[in-house]
Amino acid sequence: MSLQAEIKKHFSGFDLEVSLHTDQGILGILGASGSGKSMTLKCIAGIETPDEGRIVLNGRVLFDSEKRINLPPQKRKVGYLFQNYALFPNMTVEENIAAGLTGSRKEKQEVTERMLRLFKLENLEKRYPSQLSGGQMQRVALARILAYEPDVIMLDEPFSALDYYLKEQLQLQVKAVLDAYKGDVLLVTHSRDEVYRFCEKSMILERGRVVSFGSTKGIFKRPDHVTAARLTGCKNLSRIRRLGPHQVMALDWGISLTTKDAVGDEIEYIGIRAHDFYLADRAPDERGKGSAAQSASLREPEPENRFACRLTEELEQPFEKDILLMPCSDQEKERIWWKMNPDRYCQLDGFSVGDILQVGVRPEDILLLKA
Amino acid sequence: MDWSPIFISMKTATVSIVLTFFLGVWAARLVVMAKSPKFKVIVDGILTLPMVLPPTVAGFFLLLIFGVKRPLGRLFLEVFGVKIVFSWAATVITATVIAFPLMYRAARGAFEQVDVTLIYAARTLGFSERKIFWKIIMPAAMPGVLSGAILAFARGLGEFGATAMLAGNIAGETRTLPLAIYSEVAAGKMSAAYKYVWIIVAISFIVVVLMNVLAARERRGGRSRRFKSGQDKKTENR
Numbered sequence: 001m002s003l004q005a006e007i008k009k010h011f012s013g014f015d016l017e018v019s020l021h022t023d024q025g026i027l028g029i030l031g032a033s034g035s036g037k038s039m040t041l042k043c044i045a046g047i048e049t050p051d052e053g054r055i056v057l058n059g060r061v062l063f064d065s066e067k068r069i070n071l072p073p074q075k076r077k078v079g080y081l082f083q084n085y086a087l088f089p090n091m092t093v094e095e096n097i098a099a100g101l102t103g104s105r106k107e108k109q110e111v112t113e114r115m116l117r118l119f120k121l122e123n124l125e126k127r128y129p130s131q132l133s134g135g136q137m138q139r140v141a142l143a144r145i146l147a148y149e150p151d152v153i154m155l156d157e158p159f160s161a162l163d164y165y166l167k168e169q170l171q172l173q174v175k176a177v178l179d180a181y182k183g184d185v186l187l188v189t190h191s192r193d194e195v196y197r198f199c200e201k202s203m204i205l206e207r208g209r210v211v212s213f214g215s216t217k218g219i220f221k222r223p224d225h226v227t228a229a230r231l232t233g234c235k236n237l238s239r240i241r242r243l244g245p246h247q248v249m250a251l252d253w254g255i256s257l258t259t260k261d262a263v264g265d266e267i268e269y270i271g272i273r274a275h276d277f278y279l280a281d282r283a284p285d286e287r288g289k290g291s292a293a294q295s296a297s298l299r300e301p302e303p304e305n306r307f308a309c310r311l312t313e314e315l316e317q318p319f320e321k322d323i324l325l326m327p328c329s330d331q332e333k334e335r336i337w338w339k340m341n342p343d344r345y346c347q348l349d350g351f352s353v354g355d356i357l358q359v360g361v362r363p364e365d366i367l368l369l370k371a
Numbered sequence: 372m373d374w375s376p377i378f379i380s381m382k383t384a385t386v387s388i389v390l391t392f393f394l395g396v397w398a399a400r401l402v403v404m405a406k407s408p409k410f411k412v413i414v415d416g417i418l419t420l421p422m423v424l425p426p427t428v429a430g431f432f433l434l435l436i437f438g439v440k441r442p443l444g445r446l447f448l449e450v451f452g453v454k455i456v457f458s459w460a461a462t463v464i465t466a467t468v469i470a471f472p473l474m475y476r477a478a479r480g481a482f483e484q485v486d487v488t489l490i491y492a493a494r495t496l497g498f499s500e501r502k503i504f505w506k507i508i509m510p511a512a513m514p515g516v517l518s519g520a521i522l523a524f525a526r527g528l529g530e531f532g533a534t535a536m537l538a539g540n541i542a543g544e545t546r547t548l549p550l551a552i553y554s555e556v557a558a559g560k561m562s563a564a565y566k567y568v569w570i571i572v573a574i575s576f577i578v579v580v581l582m583n584v585l586a587a588r589e590r591r592g593g594r595s596r597r598f599k600s601g602q603d604k605k606t607e608n609r
Contacts, residue, residue, distance in 0.1 A: 047491045073494035086492035090510035100496030148496055 003184050007043045008052040016208040026185040028199030035205040037188040041154045045080045046073035058151050079150035083157045085141040087129040094125035100148035115143040154186045204228045226369040229271040235337040236272040254329040255307045260363040271367040274339040279347045280306045280360035306360045375543045376551035384528040387466035391523050395474025403482045422472035430536025461538035466527035477519020481512035518585045525578045
């Protein structure tokens, strides 16, 4: 079970140039809106035609621009779950599920009944899509695809139309179904949680190009591209100027930092995840604030990188606190996000908005990023 | 009262709407499925023309096509022994030609409003283009198509200018209701005209009511369909 696709398509504005392959399992495609994620799926499905390229599914050539092969979607055996589910409004649930089936009436009925059971849709088979809830519609849409037994299933932002509580429930159900499915799966999303939860491997698209491809956990842990860092949730990104093999000047913050890994020529940005900051030595005139016992237990190994920041805002969230910092500088700088877990809130006792803090970050937590 | 205008109009309008319906739907399908934007624009312009031209101008052009001295008119005369001009068939032809653009535009609009992801989904599930048209597009477009048909029927029924040019105003043969009203008023027989007028008003009223019923059904079915075949914000917890 495998899919290989090389797709080139020209648009006014940007060019789509994607190369991907899957080999069992679920491949996540993560990217901002307009980065070409849906267009990639549509090219694989045959709904859109690339200008150049080659698409091979399980050894069958679906598209080859050189050999002038371009199978219509009807012949590709692909399953496509649209963001709006695309259930046929003039057909009942059971008619929708059976829509792609061929064979005798009895065979169709058997498959339909099996799908109704699998997706817990019994008693709904005579309803029309307008009489279903969002979660039910999604299950019918998935049932319709699985009944068709495609060679690959592509999900285009399947959870973005659902509200928060429903999303989590459905994600579990869908995960169970996908794990049982034997073919390849492509999951397009802009949600990093979904990608992390569902996909062993992912690829990150930016303006039509693949900027990262590999194990999802690996990309999250050590993104090597600024877009990958941004999409996996890194909030603090700065352009840099290289000062030495392990030394950079973060231009957007006006801070000089030491890194653990060597800084190559291709590195144009650094990123620091919002959880990776520490309160360093107090500034000389701040000593005395906060209890000595607390500061002793919380003082982490003194990070090499230390810089002064003004505390500009404290944002309380249900389960974490966000601190916004402005690096001290005579010029206007970008602010820094620091996310703090509840057990470390007391570090900031005695500090209030407007105070200067000494903030530190460990060299190994500085991500070196290409652009 | 002379009932012949009523019979003539009914026969004409009925035959004409059948022709108009199929021609309009077929043309709309052709234009919607066409790939070339230039084709769409040019063909659409030509097909819409009879609606935009003054009916007497349309009638003039029809005479140019079907007149006995013209190629097509002569063909009919010599091969089929039928003279189109000033015949009942001419009332059908004019009603159809004038009503056609209405049917075509309504059908085209209804087809283009069908959610395109339904068509994509059908394609990925193996539906042939013909199956897509009859099982996906037509059912979804039906309210719009039907309301177009009703409008086209009413337009064909009320056709006057072009009919007068091509079919003439021959009592008992080609004098449709609108022509009869004109003739009675021209002769000063107002009470006779009144009767014909009320019949047309009654039919027009029924037409309007039917169209509103269909529009309401399209709005209700369409809105919930467009929302619910896709995104439904009011989800129940299940």
